[in-house]
Amino acid sequence: MIVRDAVAVKGRIQIPLTTESLSADRIAYLDGLIRQARTAAAIFTQFSQEDVDRIVKAMVLTGLEQAQYLARLAVEETRLGVMEDKAIKNMVASEFVYNYVKDKRTVGIIREIPERNLVEMAEPIGVLFSLTPVTNPTSTVLFKCIMAIKTRNAVVFSPHPKAWHCCAEAVRLMYETAVKHGAPEGVFACLESPTLPDNAYLMKHKDVGLIDATGGPGMVKAAYSSGKPALGVGAGNTPVYLEKTADLNTAVVDIIVSKTFDNGTICASEQAVVIDDEIYDDVLKKFADLGAHLCNEKETRLLERTVIDPETGFMQPMAVGQRASDIARFAGLSVKPDTKLLIAPIQGVGREHPLSVEKLFPVLAVYRAKSTAEALKVCVDVNHAGGLGHTAVIFSRNEEIIRKFGEVINAGRIIVNSPGSVGALGAVYNDLVPTFSFGCGTGGGNSTTDNVNIYHYLNIKRVARRTQNHMWFRVPNQIYFNMNAVENLGQFASQSTIIVTNPSLERIGHVDIVRRHICPKTHVHVQVIPDAEPEVKVILQGVEALNFYKADQIIALGGGSVIDAAKIMKLKYESPEADLEYLAAPFLDLRKRVVQYPTEKINRARLIAISTTSGTGSEVTPFAVLIDKERGRKVTLADYSLTPDVAIVDPQFVMSMPKGLTADTGIDCLTHALEAGVSTFASPYTDSSAMQAIRLVFKYLPIAYAHPHDEEARCMMHNAACIAAMAFSNASVGLNHALAHAFGARFGVAHGRANALMLPHVIAYNASVPTKFMPSPYTKGYVADKKYATVADLLGLGGHSVDEKVKNLIAASEQLLDQLEFPRSIAELGISREEFERAVPELVKIACDDPSWRSNPRMPLMTEMAELLWKAYEGRGLAQVVGAAQQRTE
Amino acid sequence: MVVRMAMIVVLLNVNEERVVLDLQEAGGKLDSTQGEVVLDFSSVRRIDSSALQALEEFARIAEEKAVKVALRGVSVDVYKVLKLVRLTRRFSFVN
Numbered sequence: 001m002i003v004r005d006a007v008a009v010k011g012r013i014q015i016p017l018t019t020e021s022l023s024a025d026r027i028a029y030l031d032g033l034i035r036q037a038r039t040a041a042a043i044f045t046q047f048s049q050e051d052v053d054r055i056v057k058a059m060v061l062t063g064l065e066q067a068q069y070l071a072r073l074a075v076e077e078t079r080l081g082v083m084e085d086k087a088i089k090n091m092v093a094s095e096f097v098y099n100y101v102k103d104k105r106t107v108g109i110i111r112e113i114p115e116r117n118l119v120e121m122a123e124p125i126g127v128l129f130s131l132t133p134v135t136n137p138t139s140t141v142l143f144k145c146i147m148a149i150k151t152r153n154a155v156v157f158s159p160h161p162k163a164w165h166c167c168a169e170a171v172r173l174m175y176e177t178a179v180k181h182g183a184p185e186g187v188f189a190c191l192e193s194p195t196l197p198d199n200a201y202l203m204k205h206k207d208v209g210l211i212d213a214t215g216g217p218g219m220v221k222a223a224y225s226s227g228k229p230a231l232g233v234g235a236g237n238t239p240v241y242l243e244k245t246a247d248l249n250t251a252v253v254d255i256i257v258s259k260t261f262d263n264g265t266i267c268a269s270e271q272a273v274v275i276d277d278e279i280y281d282d283v284l285k286k287f288a289d290l291g292a293h294l295c296n297e298k299e300t301r302l303l304e305r306t307v308i309d310p311e312t313g314f315m316q317p318m319a320v321g322q323r324a325s326d327i328a329r330f331a332g333l334s335v336k337p338d339t340k341l342l343i344a345p346i347q348g349v350g351r352e353h354p355l356s357v358e359k360l361f362p363v364l365a366v367y368r369a370k371s372t373a374e375a376l377k378v379c380v381d382v383n384h385a386g387g388l389g390h391t392a393v394i395f396s397r398n399e400e401i402i403r404k405f406g407e408v409i410n411a412g413r414i415i416v417n418s419p420g421s422v423g424a425l426g427a428v429y430n431d432l433v434p435t436f437s438f439g440c441g442t443g444g445g446n447s448t449t450d451n452v453n454i455y456h457y458l459n460i461k462r463v464a465r466r467t468q469n470h471m472w473f474r475v476p477n478q479i480y481f482n483m484n485a486v487e488n489l490g491q492f493a494s495q496s497t498i499i500v501t502n503p504s505l506e507r508i509g510h511v512d513i514v515r516r517h518i519c520p521k522t523h524v525h526v527q528v529i530p531d532a533e534p535e536v537k538v539i540l541q542g543v544e545a546l547n548f549y550k551a552d553q554i555i556a557l558g559g560g561s562v563i564d565a566a567k568i569m570k571l572k573y574e575s576p577e578a579d580l581e582y583l584a585a586p587f588l589d590l591r592k593r594v595v596q597y598p599t600e601k602i603n604r605a606r607l608i609a610i611s612t613t614s615g616t617g618s619e620v621t622p623f624a625v626l627i628d629k630e631r632g633r634k635v636t637l638a639d640y641s642l643t644p645d646v647a648i649v650d651p652q653f654v655m656s657m658p659k660g661l662t663a664d665t666g667i668d669c670l671t672h673a674l675e676a677g678v679s680t681f682a683s684p685y686t687d688s689s690a691m692q693a694i695r696l697v698f699k700y701l702p703i704a705y706a707h708p709h710d711e712e713a714r715c716m717m718h719n720a721a722c723i724a725a726m727a728f729s730n731a732s733v734g735l736n737h738a739l740a741h742a743f744g745a746r747f748g749v750a751h752g753r754a755n756a757l758m759l760p761h762v763i764a765y766n767a768s769v770p771t772k773f774m775p776s777p778y779t780k781g782y783v784a785d786k787k788y789a790t791v792a793d794l795l796g797l798g799g800h801s802v803d804e805k806v807k808n809l810i811a812a813s814e815q816l817l818d819q820l821e822f823p824r825s826i827a828e829l830g831i832s833r834e835e836f837e838r839a840v841p842e843l844v845k846i847a848c849d850d851p852s853w854r855s856n857p858r859m860p861l862m863t864e865m866a867e868l869l870w871k872a873y874e875g876r877g878l879a880q881v882v883g884a885a886q887q888r889t890e
Numbered sequence: 891m892v893v894r895m896a897m898i899v900v901l902l903n904v905n906e907e908r909v910v911l912d913l914q915e916a917g918g919k920l921d922s923t924q925g926e927v928v929l930d931f932s933s934v935r936r937i938d939s940s941a942l943q944a945l946e947e948f949a950r951i952a953e954e955k956a957v958k959v960a961l962r963g964v965s966v967d968v969y970k971v972l973k974l975v976r977l978t979r980r981f982s983f984v985n
Contacts, residue, residue, distance in 0.1 A: 039939050042974035046936045046967050126974070185939050 019201040029192075030201055034127060036186035037154035038207045041126040043184040044152040049107040055181045056101065056150050062177040063094030063142045070138035070173075073166035078134050080321025085262035089139035089425075089436075096427045096434040097143055101150050101454055110460070117467045123459035124152040125209040129202045131223070133215045135265040135321060135360060136436055137163035138170040140214055143436040145174035145188060151457040153209075154187045156202065158194040160215065203228060212452070214437045220445060231456055232446050233437045236267045237358040237387030238420050239379040241405055242283060243372070243396035244276040250417065251395035252286040255364070258419030260340050264361045265321045268391035268413065268424030268438060271358055272346065272365040272382045274375045280368045284343065292341040292364075293324070299333050300344040300355070306331035307363055308354040315359050324362040349381035358386050372401060376408055383409050388443030393420040412439050412449030426451050469591075469777060473685035474640050475620050475726045476609075481649035481719055483711065488648065489517040492606060494553035496523045498546055500566040501557040502531040505612060510653055514557055514610065525549050531558075533634075534565035535627045536580075542569035543576075546605065556609045556644070557653075559665075560616030563609045564624035567642045574601040580626060584635040586851060597639040609644035612653040614704075614717040615665025615752060617672065617725020619647035634745075636851070643729070649722045651715040659705060662717075663820040664752030666701040669693065669721040670816075671755040675734035676727035677791065678766055678784040679855040680776040686731035687787075691794055693724035698795055698812065702819045734856035735847075736762040739868060742846035746839055747831060756822045760810045761871040763788060767806040770858040784857035825875020836873055840866050900927045901962075906934045913944040920948075922955040928984065932963030937971055945972075949980040960984050 022030075071086035105111070111120040128148060132140040137159060148155045159167030171190040179185055191198055199219075203211055203226035211230040213223035220232035242251055259270050275283050288294055295303055307319040307327060319327055324342050328335040335342070346365045349356040355365040369375035383392060392411040396402050406414050418429035426432030435451035448456065480488040497518055501511055506528055518524055527545050529538045546554070546569060554573075556566030571578050575598035587593035609619035618624075622643045626635045657665075673693035676686050696716050703713035736758045744754035767785040789805035792798075797812050799805035814824070823829055826836060844865045847853070853860055860868075904912045913929075920927065929948075937945075952959045960982045964972070972978045 039942055039975050042971045043938055043942070045970055045974065 019197050019204075021197045022201055026198070027201065030198060030205070033156050033189045033191070034202070034205050034207045037127045037156050037189060040184035040186040041124060041152070041154040044154065044187065045124060047107065047152055047182075049105060051182060052107060052149055052152060053102070055178050055183050056098065056146055058181040059146055059149060059174055059177050060094045060098040062173055063146070064091055066170075066173050067091045067094065070142075070166060070170050073169055074138050074163065077166045078137065078163050078321070080135060081262040081265045086136075086139065089136060089262065090142055092425060092428065092434065093139040093143040093436055094146070096425075097146055100427060100434050101146065104150075104454060106151050106454055106458060110458075117465040119463040119465075121461040121463060122151070123461050125457060125459060126153065127208050128153050128155045128457070129205070129208045129211050129228075130155050130157050131199065131211070131213040131215050131219055132157060132159045132163070132167055134160040134163040135267070136214075136262075137167045140436045141167050141170035142174065144212065145171065145178070147454050147457050149178055149183060149187070150454050153457055154184075155189075155212075156208075157188065157190045158199050158202065159190065161194060164190075164194065200226075210457075212437070212457075217445065224445065224447075231437065231439070231448070231452055233439050233452060234267075234444055234446070235358055235386055236271075236390030236438070236440070236444075237356075237382055237385055238268060238271045238391045238393060238411075239382035239387065239409070240270045240273040240393040240420065241375055241379050241396065241401075242273050242275045242279070243375070243394065243398060243401055244278045245397040245401075246279075246395035246417070247397070248279060248283055248286060252283060252290060254395070254417075254419040256287070256290055256292065256340055258421040258423070259364050260324070260362050261419070261421050263321045263323055264359065264363075264421075266421035266425070267358070267360065268415075269360070269421035270364060270393060270419075271387070272349070272356055272367060272378075274367045274369050274378045274382075276372070276375060277368055277370050280366075284366070287341065287343055291336075291339060292343050293328065293333070293335040293339045295333070295342060295344040297345075299331075302331045302333060303327075303342060303344055303363065304354040307359060307361065308357065310354075313351050313354065314357060315361070319363075320360045322361050327361060327363060349378060349385050356382060356385055376404065379405070380408055383411065387411070389440030389446060389449060390438060390444055391415065391420055391424045393418075393423070410441070410443045412441055413451070424451075466777065471681070471683045471685075471730075471778065473683065473726075473730050474622070474643065475729065476644050476647045478645070479620065479647045479649060479722065481722065482715060483651055485648050485650040486514060486517050486610060486652070488646075489514065489555070489608065490519055492553060492608065492646070493519055494522045494606070496549045496551045497525070497553040497555060498542075498549060498551045499524060499526045499555045499557055500542060500562055500569065501526065501528060502562055503528055504531055505558055505562075508656065510557060510612065513652070514555060518555070522553075523549065525551075529562065529565055531561070533561050533625055533627045534568065535629050537629075538565060539568050539572060539626065542566075543572045546570075546573040546603070550603075551605050553606045553608065556607065556619075557612065559611070559613040560618040560625075563611065563616075563618035563644070564626070566607060566609065567618075567624040567644070568626055568637065570605055570607050571597075571637075571642065573605060574598075574603050576602065580635055580637065581628075583639070584637055587638075588854060590638075597641045606646065607644040608646040608648060610648040610650065610653065611718070611721070613657065613661065613665045614654050614714070614721040615668040617669070617721045617728075619644055619649065620722055620725045621729045623729075647722065649718050651711065651718045654714055654718050655709065655711070657708070657714075659708065660750075662705050662708065663701075663822065664750045664756075665721065666697060666704065666717055666752070667756045667759070667817070667820065667822070668752035669717070669724045670697040670701070670813075671736050671740075671752075671759055672728040672733060673697065673720075673724035674759070674763065674788075674791070675736055675856075676724065676731040678787050678857045679728075679731040679734055680774055680778060680857055681731045681855050682787070683731065683778065686727040689723045689727035690731070691791065693720045693727060694791055695794055696720035696723070698816065702816065705820050732855035733852045734762070735766070735853040735858070735860050735865075735868075737852035738847040738850035738856075738860075739843075739865065739872070741850050741852065742843045743826070743869065743872070745846070746843060747826075747829070749829065753822065756817050756820075757824075757826055757872045757875075758868065759817070760813050761868050763806070763810050763813065765860075765864070765868060766856065766858050767803075768858075771861055771864065772859040774857060774859040776857070779857075782857070826869075826873040827875065831873075833873070836869075840869055843869055900924050901930060902927060903930045903932075904934055906936070909934060909937065909941040910944040913941070913948045917944075917948045917951045920951050920955050920957055922957065924955075924957050926958040926960060927952065928960045928962050930962045931965075931968065934968060935965055937968050942971070942975060942977070945977060946980075949977070953980070958982065 067090035223230040415423035427434040437452035439448035441449035677690040700716040740754035792805035797808035
């Protein structure tokens with residue numbers, strides 16, 4: 001029978017969020033319901049998993065026992081749908097939902113993820129305000145009650161007014177069972193005579209934790225507009241693609257099952273079937289054979305006028321949930337009495353094709369598609385005509401087309417080769433989570449595309465324990481050191497070797513020494529490059545030579561610049577596509593960096609680095625610096641694939657180093673070690689290297705400086721540089737380097753010298769209580785000052801407290817700098833105060849952009865960087881005035 | 891000069907099995923001369939709605955008679971319930 005009064009089933013009405021018409025008594029009533037629910041929810045927090053599972057099971061059994069009764073009440077009251085089907089829905093809402101939730105943990109710890117050191121815990125929401133629809137009234141209530149108890153929440157229900165009695169009865173049955181089995185009193189309540197102002201008031205009530213609105217778009221929009229967290233699920237318009245490879249018998253039966261189920265009231269049911277041309281006639285015949293009536297053009301027009309509101313373009317509420325034969329009669333169509341379905345052809349989608357919209361009754365639009373492309377486009381059109389985010393169906397055996405359908409259709413549920421409505425409910429035809437609320441995603445104005453379930457009724461808390469991320473200590477496979485270590489070159493077989501070096505080293509005979517030790521019968525070519533930081537042009541020339549000679553071995557003989565150049569030549573030789581600019585992209589954590597270095601190589605060449613200075617340690621580091629003159633910038637490359645394969649640390653190549661270079665490189669080495677020692681990436685592995693390097697520098701650098709021919713001192717300083725580099729290759733450096741890079745580049749001061757000017761000030765700075773701490777998952781507490789104290793102990797500097805030891809270390813550093821005859825202030829370099837003052841803002845900016853400080857133990861503020869630069873300008877006397885103790889007592 | 895007022899502190903045990911009765915009984919005996927009443931909840935591991943009602947009623951009577959009420963030994967689970975129903979503000983808590 002036709003329901004003649006206009007039920008706002010999927011009302012496109014705007015729900016007024018106004019409470020003005022509520023009387024004081026009504027407000028007191030509503031407040032009372034919420035207070036009662038709040039108390040129940042509070043008491044519920046004390047319940048265990050076993051408590052709630054026991055109650056849920058009892059409720060489910062009640063739901064199953066009362067399924068027929070509640071279905072009958074619903075049909076009698078709403079005059080929508082089919083009693084038998086509503087009973088099945090009630091049973092699904094009970095039994096199938098129970099089957100899904102019964103073993104799920106919803107109290108306390110609900111999931112443990114040991115590999116991520118994470119534990120998830122459940123926190124109930126408290127009070128839910130729940131709207132239930134007229135189309136699926138009692139099943140929705142059963143479903144929500146079971147979910148609420150499982151998650152220890154209380155619910156105040158506001159059923160659709162046209163389904164109030166059956167919903168109130170369902171709530172009563174669930175409530176009585178729940179309380180009988182121990183649930184807190186007041187855990188469910190059903191609003192008496194609910195009105196829109198009631199809903200508006202409760203949607204905004206301070207004690208409502210979540211609105212769960214299952215209903216039409218108007219109600220859903222009102223819920224989302226309330227300012228409260230909301231689960232709003234709403235209308236659909238399910239397109240079905242019946243593709244030519246489908247099993248047609250299954251498809252036709254499934255569509256009839258689905259579209260006639262509860263007279264089409266489930267919003268996931270099929271609305272328009274797009275059928276491939278080749279099978280169209282066959283499919284329609286099968287529909288007709290199974291009891292569908294195929295409308296001719298005239299009947300289609302009559303049907304449109306009856307079931308679609310010409311003003312709004314939406315379905316007529318009076319048709320919702322009615323039988324096909326009743327709808328036909330009302331439209332003036334002559335059909336068989338047992339007609340299951342009315343099928344009406346459409347030629348397109350949109351307002352001019354009225355039946356292309358959602359129809360929650362057994363009227364199905366069909367479209368004849370000439371091609372797969374056309375079929376998919378029409379399905380997209382239907383999907384976008386009110387069904388975004390909801391449900392779509394495809395019948396096909398063509399996996400490629402199924403995949404494409406899934407790709408182009410925006411639906412939370414894409415049902416394959418099974419009925420849309422019963423399929424979308426979950427757990428019957430597929431493994432979707434059973435539900436009576438379909439999330440429609442942002443396309444449908446919802447917050448989720450999920451089948452709403454218990455996890456939407458919980459606040460899930462993540463207990464995240466501190467994770468000890470893995471660290472690393474990566475150095476070359478082979479390091480040969482001490483006098484004549486170069487002899488080891490002979491063990492490396494090679495057909496063609498290129499020696500990369502610079503003119504001065506060739507001139508003083510170092511290249512000849514190397515040549516003598518290369519494996520006999522090796523073709524050797526010497527690539528001489530300028531004695532400066534490598535330029536792109538130089539690299540490309542080197543790569544050309546490598547290709548020309550088909551080199552299988554590169555020997556880098558020189559200081560940092562030569563070794564860096566060789567590293568980049570090797571990279572470009574092995575992987576010509578490597579884009580140096582791209583590879584130089586900044587990163588924070590090596591393991592998470594965005595840019596990956598190439599792993600595919602067209603050539604292979606062994607890189608042997610022989611260092612001729614005792615400072616940079618480039619022979620063991622994964623870094624390389626390149627000057628891009630065209631762009632006027634420095635490109636720093638960092639990746640362990642750049643690390644040389646073999647390092648040779650032979651002091652014979654540094655015996656003739658001039659005094660100034662000895663001092664500069666020696667202090668660079670000390671700065672590497674000190675910064676690696678307090679770095680946020682420091683580890684016991686890097687500490688051991690850093691500490692040893694510091695000890696060697698303090699002992700041997702003054703000797704190497706004062707007595708350049710002292711073989712032991714040269715040897716130990718050469719080792720110290722390499723050892724310090726192993727430390728900072730893995731722990732990185734810090735603020736000292738960031739400031740020195742900026743200052744050195746701006747004023748043309750050698751790197752080691754620039755480091756020396758900053759060093760005592762940066763030690764004092766890092767040893768003080770930070771203004772801003774640096775996030776540092778690898779350290780426990782702030783340890784920089786203590787690590788400096790350990791250095792002081794290692795050097796035997798004395799001192800009782802950490803502060804004293806830090807002061808002693810600063811004093812010893814200053815003494816070392818004096819021994820090396822370093823200028824002890826920037827002013828001493830002849831840089832005027834005015835010039836320096838003008839430069840400081842830019843120096844700070846450049847230092848800020850320098851990645852070196854990111855592993856500094858203390859987060860440097862820009863103002864602090866400027867202060868440090870000024871302290872370096874002023875210079876000496878630091879140990880007397882700066883110290884951790886002083887700052888701590890301020 | 892500071893004059894210390896003599897304050898009578900009454901200690902009452904609340905038994906989990908009979909929270910409502912204990913509170914009703916204690917409420918009936920509340921006297922405005924009592925400066926403070928301490929309700930010992932050490933044995934109460936779980937609280938239900940009738941107990942909450944009784945506690946709320948006790949707080950009302952105490953407020954009327956200007957008697958301060960302290961709850962002692964409240965477990966964190968029960969404390970959370972009191973927090974959720976906004977009852978904590980009506981009592982002080984001692985461990």
